[in-house]
Amino acid sequence: MVLVFIDHDGKKPKKGGLEAITRAREVAGALGVSVAGLVVGSGIGEVAEEAKKYVDTLYVVDAPEFADYTAEKWTAAAHAAAQKAGAKAVVAPASRTGRTWTARLAARLDAGLLEDVLELEPSADAVVAKRYTFLNRVLEKQKAAYPVVISVKPNTAPLAEPKGEGQVEALEVALGELEQKVKVLEKIQEEKKRVSLTEAPVVVTGGRGMGSAEAFKLVEELADLLGGAVGATRAVVDAGWRPYAEQVGQTGKTVQPNLYIALGVSGAVQHQAGMNKSKVVVAVNKDPDAPIFKETDYGIVGDVRQVLPAMIEAVKKLKD
Amino acid sequence: MKFVAIIRQVPDGEAKLREEGGRIDLSGATMILDQMDEYAVEEIIQLKEKHGGEAVIVAFGPERTKEAIRTALAMGADRAVFVKYEGDVDPITEAKALAKVLEEEAPTVVFTGGQQADWDSYALGPAVAEALGWPSVAWTTQFELLDEGKAKAKHDMDEGAQVVEVALPAVLTTQQGLNEPRYPTLPGIMKAKKKEIKEIPAEELGVSGTKVEILSQEIVQIERKQKILDGTKEPEKAAEELVKLLHEEAKVI
Ligand SMILES: Cc1cc2nc3c(=O)[nH]c(=O)nc-3n(C[C@H](O)[C@H](O)[C@H](O)COP(=O)(O)OP(=O)(O)OC[C@H]3O[C@@H](n4cnc5c(N)ncnc54)[C@H](O)[C@@H]3O)c2cc1C
Numbered sequence: 030m031v032l033v034f035i036d037h038d039g040k041k042p043k044k045g046g047l048e049a050i051t052r053a054r055e056v057a058g059a060l061g062v063s064v065a066g067l068v069v070g071s072g073i074g075e076v077a078e079e080a081k082k083y084v085d086t087l088y089v090v091d092a093p094e095f096a097d098y099t100a101e102k103w104t105a106a107a108h109a110a111a112q113k114a115g116a117k118a119v120v121a122p123a124s125r126t127g128r129t130w131t132a133r134l135a136a137r138l139d140a141g142l143l144e145d146v147l148e149l150e151p152s153a154d155a156v157v158a159k160r161y162t163f164l165n166r167v168l169e170k171q172k173a174a175y176p177v178v179i180s181v182k183p184n185t186a187p188l189a190e191p192k193g194e195g196q197v198e199a200l201e202v203a204l205g206e207l208e209q210k211v212k213v214l215e216k217i218q219e220e221k222k223r224v225s226l227t228e229a230p231v232v233v234t235g236g237r238g239m240g241s242a243e244a245f246k247l248v249e250e251l252a253d254l255l256g257g258a259v260g261a262t263r264a265v266v267d268a269g270w271r272p273y274a275e276q277v278g279q280t281g282k283t284v285q286p287n288l289y290i291a292l293g294v295s296g297a298v299q300h301q302a303g304m305n306k307s308k309v310v311v312a313v314n315k316d317p318d319a320p321i322f323k324e325t326d327y328g329i330v331g332d333v334r335q336v337l338p339a340m341i342e343a344v345k346k347l348k349d
Numbered sequence: 350m351k352f353v354a355i356i357r358q359v360p361d362g363e364a365k366l367r368e369e370g371g372r373i374d375l376s377g378a379t380m381i382l383d384q385m386d387e388y389a390v391e392e393i394i395q396l397k398e399k400h401g402g403e404a405v406i407v408a409f410g411p412e413r414t415k416e417a418i419r420t421a422l423a424m425g426a427d428r429a430v431f432v433k434y435e436g437d438v439d440p441i442t443e444a445k446a447l448a449k450v451l452e453e454e455a456p457t458v459v460f461t462g463g464q465q466a467d468w469d470s471y472a473l474g475p476a477v478a479e480a481l482g483w484p485s486v487a488w489t490t491q492f493e494l495l496d497e498g499k500a501k502a503k504h505d506m507d508e509g510a511q512v513v514e515v516a517l518p519a520v521l522t523t524q525q526g527l528n529e530p531r532y533p534t535l536p537g538i539m540k541a542k543k544k545e546i547k548e549i550p551a552e553e554l555g556v557s558g559t560k561v562e563i564l565s566q567e568i569v570q571i572e573r574k575q576k577i578l579d580g581t582k583e584p585e586k587a588a589e590e591l592v593k594l595l596h597e598e599a600k601v602i
């Protein structure tokens with residue numbers, strides 16, 4: 030079998046989970062085997078009811094000890110399910126947590142690890158994957174023989190459709206010494222955004238060139254007008270103008286919207302790593318030599334304090 | 350106490366990449382200590398300054414990696430163990446070799462970069478921990494040693510963050526915000542030249558190939574239109590023109 034880890038929001042599978050199912054089905058197809066799913070959590074009966082529609086067998090790890098994520102517990106659950114399923118491949122969303130526990134799992138299974146994959150070409154004896162490397166600048170084709178552990182880059186695979194009623198199996202996972210070594214003391218939730226940054230069709234990002242936290246009112250206004258989300262550079266986050274949750278880049282979020290607007294952003298490579306696959310890039314910067322202009326479709330050389338209000342007016346006019 | 354940072358050398362992100370026969374050619378590129386690993390080096394130096402003991406660098410890679418090791422030693426680490434390997438390798442294989450070094454070193458805690466700027470991989474830290482049967486914490490933004498072989502750490506999750514207590518030894522991966530890496534000073538650079546770098550061929554640690562074969566590499570540069578308007582004199586006009594282009598030509602608004 031192929032095992033797919035289905036992440037969820039406590040009620041139903043998340044988008045990342047449905048994308049992982051799509052890729053798991055591709056691998057299962059090449060191997061001529063069925064797909065087993067895995068859901069992990071505490072009090073997740075509702076999730077299981079929903080998730081079983083996508084797989085042939087669904088393993089459910091539902092216990093109070095699994096209320097909070099730790100890499101060790103998630104690895105233990107995935108390992109138990111993989112053993113039970115006799116899985117030749119394990120597929121999971123490349124969320125931040127997914128990227129971590131899949132690494133542990135690959136080490137435990139002594140498997141090849143294909144991280145953050147964009148596309149798969151599975152065959153009966155190996156999986157070829159496309160993924161970005163070198164800070165999102167190089168498209169690489171990698172090949173790993175089975176057993177293999179695969180994490181799927183968010184927003185790159187079609188969402189799986191339900192296709193029946195899988196068999197549900199409760200799975201007991203015994204927690205050993207290792208799994209007791211990390212205790213969660215506190216959970217800090219990100220404030221909920223209007224549109225999620227990583228899924229927004231439009232992202233309007235302000236950089237240090239915005240000049241102040243107050244100036245982001247205009248960034249928000251433009252984002253709202255375009256039905257988009259607000260992004261920030263690290264310089265802006267370091268200055269305390271915007272929350273880290275909005276940071277785009279290597280150590281922030283990776284976004285790939287239809288329209289990315291960079292305002293007062295220099296375009297450092299670490300920033301580009303999070304946005305250089307956007308469909309259309311717009312930049313406003315007073316420095317004609319700013320590196321962002323090399324990554325720009327439409328731009329304005331000018332002072333963002335003059336250009337941004339004028340852009341907002343022009344968009345409003347267009348909408349009338 | 351002994352604090353270890355695992356480091357790698359990677360191309361400077363600002364450096365232009367070259368492609369040769371379907372492979373990235375790094376021979377002309379400026380190479381640096383991975384900036385995510387820099388946080389790891391800074392953290393172990395700070396831990397040593399606060400708690401005493403030793404700050405040790407463990408590195409993996411080809412001969413050129415020594416330059417990055419010297420940088421870490423110049424920042425203030427005491428000595429290094431260098432696992433040398435010239436071929437392609439995957440993070441899991443690398444982790445298993447490094448685990449053997451760490452077993453020998455028996456450190457209090459290990460730090461390494463949260464993401465690698467060449468492989469865009471997140472796996473090394475957690476995989477090293479797994480190979481040793483140790484716990485791991487990923488994307489650490491705050492770290493504090495507690496008594497009785499424990500530490501408290503704050504780390505980023507998919508949405509939000511967690512504060513955890515972790516039993517040591519453990520492997521932690523870095524995230525921005527953990528610290529501000531110092532620059533090597535001139536005296537630091539001089540001293541680094543005399544510090545010990547113990548070299549171990551990776552083959553002696555069981556590395557004989559890679560589980561993940563690289564079939565091809567291709568630089569992807571999305572062709573950008575680069576229609577740049579002058580908004581220095583008449584910003585309103587430029588803004589209007591831009592919005593018109595986005596509406597009529599790009600059709601994105
Ligand atoms: C390991 C590591 C990871 C990193 N990760 C990230 C990351 O995830 N995301 C990220 O963003 N950065 C990241 N960085 C930092 C990155 O290198 C840059 O420092 C950062 O992106 C710069 O932010 P900025 O463009 O807002 O500021 P600056 O580089 O200061 O650029 C400001 C720009 O605004 C322009 N400007 C100023 N005033 C005006 C005005 N009135 N009108 C118009 N334009 C104006 C200037 O010409 C300049 O180009 C990382 C760095 C490291 C070392």
Ligand SMILES: Nc1ncnc2c1ncn2[C@@H]1O[C@H](COP(=O)(O)O)[C@@H](O)[C@H]1O
Nearest residue numbers: 263264267297298299362363384529530
């Ligand atoms: N190569 C780099 N490119 C961009 N930013 C960096 C780089 N190295 C460090 N930084 C970070 O960018 C900010 C400004 O650094 P500096 O240019 O040293 O003033 C600091 O938060 C640094 O940590």
